[in-house]
Amino acid sequence: MPTKKKSQVTAAEPTAGAAARDRRGELLDTAAEVFAEQGYNATTVRKIADHAGMLAGSLYYHFDSKESMLEEILRTFLDELWDGYDTVLAAGLGPRETLEALVTESFREIDRHRAAVAIYQKESRQLLAQERFAFLAESQRRFEKAWLSTLEEGVAGRVFRADLDVRLTYRFVRDTVWVAASWYRPGGQHSPEEIARQYLSMVLDGIAVRT
Amino acid sequence: MPTKKKSQVTAAEPTAGAAARDRRGELLDTAAEVFAEQGYNATTVRKIADHAGMLAGSLYYHFDSKESMLEEILRTFLDELWDGYDTVLAAGLGPRETLEALVTESFREIDRHRAAVAIYQKESRQLLAQERFAFLAESQRRFEKAWLSTLEEGVAGRVFRADLDVRLTYRFVRDTVWVAASWYRPGGQHSPEEIARQYLSMVLDGIAVRT
Amino acid sequence: MPTKKKSQVTAAEPTAGAAARDRRGELLDTAAEVFAEQGYNATTVRKIADHAGMLAGSLYYHFDSKESMLEEILRTFLDELWDGYDTVLAAGLGPRETLEALVTESFREIDRHRAAVAIYQKESRQLLAQERFAFLAESQRRFEKAWLSTLEEGVAGRVFRADLDVRLTYRFVRDTVWVAASWYRPGGQHSPEEIARQYLSMVLDGIAVRT
Amino acid sequence: MPTKKKSQVTAAEPTAGAAARDRRGELLDTAAEVFAEQGYNATTVRKIADHAGMLAGSLYYHFDSKESMLEEILRTFLDELWDGYDTVLAAGLGPRETLEALVTESFREIDRHRAAVAIYQKESRQLLAQERFAFLAESQRRFEKAWLSTLEEGVAGRVFRADLDVRLTYRFVRDTVWVAASWYRPGGQHSPEEIARQYLSMVLDGIAVRT
DNA sequence: CATGAATGAGCATTCATTCAT
DNA sequence: GATGAATGAATGCTCATTCAT
Numbered sequence: 001m002p003t004k005k006k007s008q009v010t011a012a013e014p015t016a017g018a019a020a021r022d023r024r025g026e027l028l029d030t031a032a033e034v035f036a037e038q039g040y041n042a043t044t045v046r047k048i049a050d051h052a053g054m055l056a057g058s059l060y061y062h063f064d065s066k067e068s069m070l071e072e073i074l075r076t077f078l079d080e081l082w083d084g085y086d087t088v089l090a091a092g093l094g095p096r097e098t099l100e101a102l103v104t105e106s107f108r109e110i111d112r113h114r115a116a117v118a119i120y121q122k123e124s125r126q127l128l129a130q131e132r133f134a135f136l137a138e139s140q141r142r143f144e145k146a147w148l149s150t151l152e153e154g155v156a157g158r159v160f161r162a163d164l165d166v167r168l169t170y171r172f173v174r175d176t177v178w179v180a181a182s183w184y185r186p187g188g189q190h191s192p193e194e195i196a197r198q199y200l201s202m203v204l205d206g207i208a209v210r211t
Numbered sequence: 212m213p214t215k216k217k218s219q220v221t222a223a224e225p226t227a228g229a230a231a232r233d234r235r236g237e238l239l240d241t242a243a244e245v246f247a248e249q250g251y252n253a254t255t256v257r258k259i260a261d262h263a264g265m266l267a268g269s270l271y272y273h274f275d276s277k278e279s280m281l282e283e284i285l286r287t288f289l290d291e292l293w294d295g296y297d298t299v300l301a302a303g304l305g306p307r308e309t310l311e312a313l314v315t316e317s318f319r320e321i322d323r324h325r326a327a328v329a330i331y332q333k334e335s336r337q338l339l340a341q342e343r344f345a346f347l348a349e350s351q352r353r354f355e356k357a358w359l360s361t362l363e364e365g366v367a368g369r370v371f372r373a374d375l376d377v378r379l380t381y382r383f384v385r386d387t388v389w390v391a392a393s394w395y396r397p398g399g400q401h402s403p404e405e406i407a408r409q410y411l412s413m414v415l416d417g418i419a420v421r422t
Numbered sequence: 423m424p425t426k427k428k429s430q431v432t433a434a435e436p437t438a439g440a441a442a443r444d445r446r447g448e449l450l451d452t453a454a455e456v457f458a459e460q461g462y463n464a465t466t467v468r469k470i471a472d473h474a475g476m477l478a479g480s481l482y483y484h485f486d487s488k489e490s491m492l493e494e495i496l497r498t499f500l501d502e503l504w505d506g507y508d509t510v511l512a513a514g515l516g517p518r519e520t521l522e523a524l525v526t527e528s529f530r531e532i533d534r535h536r537a538a539v540a541i542y543q544k545e546s547r548q549l550l551a552q553e554r555f556a557f558l559a560e561s562q563r564r565f566e567k568a569w570l571s572t573l574e575e576g577v578a579g580r581v582f583r584a585d586l587d588v589r590l591t592y593r594f595v596r597d598t599v600w601v602a603a604s605w606y607r608p609g610g611q612h613s614p615e616e617i618a619r620q621y622l623s624m625v626l627d628g629i630a631v632r633t
Numbered sequence: 634m635p636t637k638k639k640s641q642v643t644a645a646e647p648t649a650g651a652a653a654r655d656r657r658g659e660l661l662d663t664a665a666e667v668f669a670e671q672g673y674n675a676t677t678v679r680k681i682a683d684h685a686g687m688l689a690g691s692l693y694y695h696f697d698s699k700e701s702m703l704e705e706i707l708r709t710f711l712d713e714l715w716d717g718y719d720t721v722l723a724a725g726l727g728p729r730e731t732l733e734a735l736v737t738e739s740f741r742e743i744d745r746h747r748a749a750v751a752i753y754q755k756e757s758r759q760l761l762a763q764e765r766f767a768f769l770a771e772s773q774r775r776f777e778k779a780w781l782s783t784l785e786e787g788v789a790g791r792v793f794r795a796d797l798d799v800r801l802t803y804r805f806v807r808d809t810v811w812v813a814a815s816w817y818r819p820g821g822q823h824s825p826e827e828i829a830r831q832y833l834s835m836v837l838d839g840i841a842v843r844t
Numbered sequence: 845c846a847t848g849a850a851t852g853a854g855c856a857t858t859c860a861t862t863c864a865t
Numbered sequence: 866g867a868t869g870a871a872t873g874a875a876t877g878c879t880c881a882t883t884c885a886t
Contacts, residue, residue, distance in 0.1 A: 023845090039337060041252040045881060057883075058846045066881065096419065122333060125393070126250060160418050168401070168409050169418060175390035176383050182336070183382055190379070198379050206417035207371050207380060208307065234870085256856060269871050271857065445866090461759060463674040467860060479862075480867045488860065518841065544755060547815070548672060582840050590823070590831050591840060597812035598805050604758070605804055612801070620801050628839030629793050629802060630729065656849085678877055691850050693878065 024062050027052055032073045032115035040070060040123050070119070071132060077116035078139050081109050089146055095154030100200055102150065106177045107192035107199075110184050117181035147174065173203065235273050238263055243284045243326035251281060251334050281330070282343060288327035289350050292320050300357055306365030311411055313361065317388045318403035318410075321395050328392035358385065384414065446484050449474055454495045454537035462492060462545050492541070493554060499538035500561050503531050511568055517576030522622055524572065528599045529614035529621075532606050539603035569596065595625065657695050660685055665706045665748035673703060673756050703752070704765060710749035711772050714742050722779055728787030733833055735783065739810045740825035740832075743817050750814035780807065806836065 031048045038047070045066050046056040063069050088101040110117050124140075127133040147170050154160035180195065190198075241263045245254050256277050260267040274280050299312040321328050335351075338344040358381050365371035387410065395406070453470045460469070467488050468478040485491050510523040532539050546562075549555040569592050576582035602617065612620075663685045667676050678699050682689040696702050721734040743750050757773075760766040780803050787793035809832065817828070 039250075039252060041250060042337065044879080054845090055847060056881080057848080060882070060884095061845060126253065154418075158420055161420055163412075164418055165409050168406065169413060171391070171394055172387050172410060172413060175393075176387045179386040179390050180382070182386075195379065198376050199383060201374075202380060202383060202414060202417070204417045204419040206413070206415045207365075207375055208415040209369055209372055210421070255854085257854095265870090266872060267856080268858075268873070271859095272870060277856065461672075461674060463672060464759065466858080476866090477868060478860080479869080482861070482863095483866060548675065576840075580842055583842055585834075586840055587831050590828065591835060593813070593816055594809050594832060594835060597815075598809045601808040601812050602804070604808075617801065620798050621805060623796075624802060624805060624836060624839070626839045626841040628835070628837045629787075629797055630837040631791055631794055632843070677875080679875095687849090688851060689876090690852070690878075690880085693880095694849060699877065 027059065027062055028069060028073055028076070029115075031069045032119065035070065035073070035123075036115035036118040040119065067132070070123075070127075073116050074120060074124075074127075074133070075135065077109070077113045077120065078135065080113065082139070082142075084109060085143075085146060094159065095150050095157055096159045096204070098150045099154065099204075100196075102147070103173075103177060103200055103203075104193060104196040107180065107184075107196040110178075110181045111186055111192040114181055114184060114186060117178060121178050121181055143174075144170065238270065238273055239280060239284055239287070240326075242280045243330065246281065246284070246334075247326035247329040251330065278343070281334075281338075284327050285331060285335075285338075285344070286346065288320070288324045288331065289346065291324065293350070293353070295320060296354075296357060305370065306361050306368055307370050307415070309361045310365065310415075311407075313358070314384075314388060314411055314414075315404060315407040318391065318395075318407040321389075321392045322397050322403040325392055325395060325397060328389060332389050332392055354385075355381065449481070449484055450491060450495055450498070451537075453491045454541065457492065457495070457545075458537035458540040462541065489554070492545075492549075495538050496542060496546075496549075496555070497557065499531070499535045499542065500557065502535065504561070504564075506531060507565075507568060516581065517572050517579055518581045518626070520572045521576065521626075522618075524569070525595075525599060525622055525625075526615060526618040529602065529606075529618040532600075532603045533608055533614040536603055536606060536608060539600060543600050543603055565596075566592065660692065660695055661702060661706055661709070662748075664702045665752065668703065668706070668756075669748035669751040673752065700765070703756075703760075706749050707753060707757075707760075707766070708768065710742070710746045710753065711768065713746065715772070715775070717742060718776075718779060727792065728783050728790055729792045729837070731783045732787065732837075733829075735780070736806075736810060736833055736836075737826060737829040740813065740817075740829040743811075743814045744819055744825040747814055747817060747819060750811060754811050754814055776807075777803065 027048075030051045031043075034043050034048050034051055037043075043066075044056075045059060048066075048069075049056040049059050052059075059069075063072075084105040085102065088098065088105055091098075091101070093101060120136075124133075124136050128137050128140075148166060151160060151164065151166040151169060155162060155164055155166065176199070184195070238259075242254075242259045245259050245262055248254075249258070254277075255267075256270060257267045259277075259280075260270055263270070270280075274283075295316040296313065299309065299316055302309075302312070304312060331347075335344075335347050339348050339351075359377060362371060362375065362377040362380055366373060366375055366377065391406065401409075449470075452473045453465075456465050456470050456473055459465075465488075466478075467481060470488075470491075471478040471481055474481075481491075485494075506527045507524065510520065510527055513520075513523070515523060542558075546555075546558050550559050550562075570588060573582060573586065573588040573591055577584060577586055577588065598621065606617070660681075664676075664681045667681050667684055670676075671680070676699075677689075678692060679689040681699075681702075682692055685692070692702075696705075717738045718735065721731065721738055724731075724734070726734060753769075757766075757769050761770050761773075781799060784793060784797065784799040784802055788795060788797055788799065813828065823831075
């Protein structure tokens, strides 16, 4: 777990007196990593505790339950995601620029919250049924609305092709972006921005040579 | 598992209209549906049995284990997938036509094996580590090779854009196609071919209006 | 299972019209073999059926239950054992000759009912508690009485040493004789009579050189 | 499992009189008792837990599996048995004295490890096939070698009768000694030494009156 | 804060047994 | 007589969770 140690060190510096990345935060990172790696159901509380160097029971001093850890991980991720998205959406850009900005922002979130995105991608469907995770459904609604209206405005404004099935296109784009969390590795060959550029190039202009 | 497939086929003939598929096949379909719906780990053997109208223990008359059901589901799907893919790849089409055929074939497989594809999508990463599911890794290698070489030939033949990052493009395409299993519903608005056409239109020509 | 086939052949000859060794008898032999080999609890009905070349359920045409097979195996063995013992005990021999005859008869029973003896040795303790196997306790009582009185008469008649603890001696002799079923193999180096002779020589005269 | 034994010993010192044995040790004793009483297969984990006053699942905090409990019970017994045997064998006694010492030591082990001996007696044959219990086979080989060579030296040195079939004698002696665990009750009428004396008297000098 | 020990509900699996065909 | 398919109770084991220390 080199990630953990590093984040500890990094976190210790900027914030002086307030114990910025407290134990709780570390533990959530650890849990997210294991959830993403092995799946939520397959992850036992003991595995998380092992990774954190403590015993399973000790985790319950910090958290109410395994589920509450999951909830907090997803909530934190979605909060930050919407910070970014809302900024983009409030900027009043044109449809194409909005789409570019949303895609780029999404890959940046994957870069910062890879584990949480992977968990979200894999577990959200099951989770949606539960009262506790209603915020996931709410987020999905807002998400869909943001993307659909961007696409629709683009079609209306003749920036995007008139023959576009916007619902289908929305699904294609949404899926590809988030599934990227399953293969993306921070610090790898491509920066989030580079990946976004490549993806946008494909989606906007196609891969076929223009004739 | 060629024996099983054969006996299914044989059984389809004598009994006209009724009970063409044997019990084993029915049970696998049921299991696949539940696995896809709830996830493999979260699916208890009792749930499968409930859906099949029998008791949990009775499943063990037909199958060795929950895991062997999963294996058979995935094997059957991959066998049929490769039947289709191999036909396409052996046809000697150009890169663009090959890509179109592969995408179309993929959406057709999703149409026929929606549950299996969804399971594959969600569980294969965990499964790969197990000896028993080594065939998944093998399939993945062949899959990657087929797609990468198609894209590379397209670039070399100036059918696809020269500035394409083929590995990245491969990932985007692969993900979008298969994730579609998570929202696709057979018998819905769009036929597999229609979805393939829309997707190909986006990937090949882009969604931006040409200026 | 060469034993099975042989016993079938052997049995088919002497008794002509009456189907001497019927299917039931064969099945009991098979079951006894497996019980002796793997232990009663560890023997599944399916294993017995496998050895007999049929399916587990089919055994229930011949027998009420697994337990009834065990009962019949032990009953048959004990009936024959007591035939032999009663003959010896009724012969009015002296204590030493009676002891010799009982030991010899015992090793002969092991030769003829090796599996049953092994089962008896291993399972009787557990079985005793059950109503159904009360005949085992009854047999044990008679057995103990026969041996104890033989030893006591021998001590009284100064044939056996006066300082003998007859209960302890009884236990030693009883155990050694029956445990022999666990290593004895019919058709091996030593005939039952030879083993009896060796054992009697040890017990009666000791292994130490007389000085 | 040397670590465990050590920790037990260490624990015995600081706590004077009370709770010298740790929970693990207690549980193993309980398990051994139940295994001996009901047979390993017939003993459910729930029964052990009942005897220990806890729930079945709780046992798994202390042990990996039912089988690992069995292994530890048998290992502990055999370790202590060989401590005793090795001391005897290293003492350089004559064959008769060695035999006397081995028999006495054996009855002492039965006194101290009655349950383990009973389990060994009943289950070792089945267990031998498993990799995990290979140490049983190893112990058996050493055991046989120790006894056979003692008998052979006795015959060669004219301490034991020249007409002895040593293999057969070995089996008789081995069986009688260990089967005693099935009827021996610690704290009963006879001390282990008394039983050993009686048994040795029978085996060495015979029960017949010398004429 | 953390540990050690336990709980209790649930899980995959086994198996003797039943029964219509 | 035997099969194929099912039952239902039990089994070894896992795991989230609790709590006194």
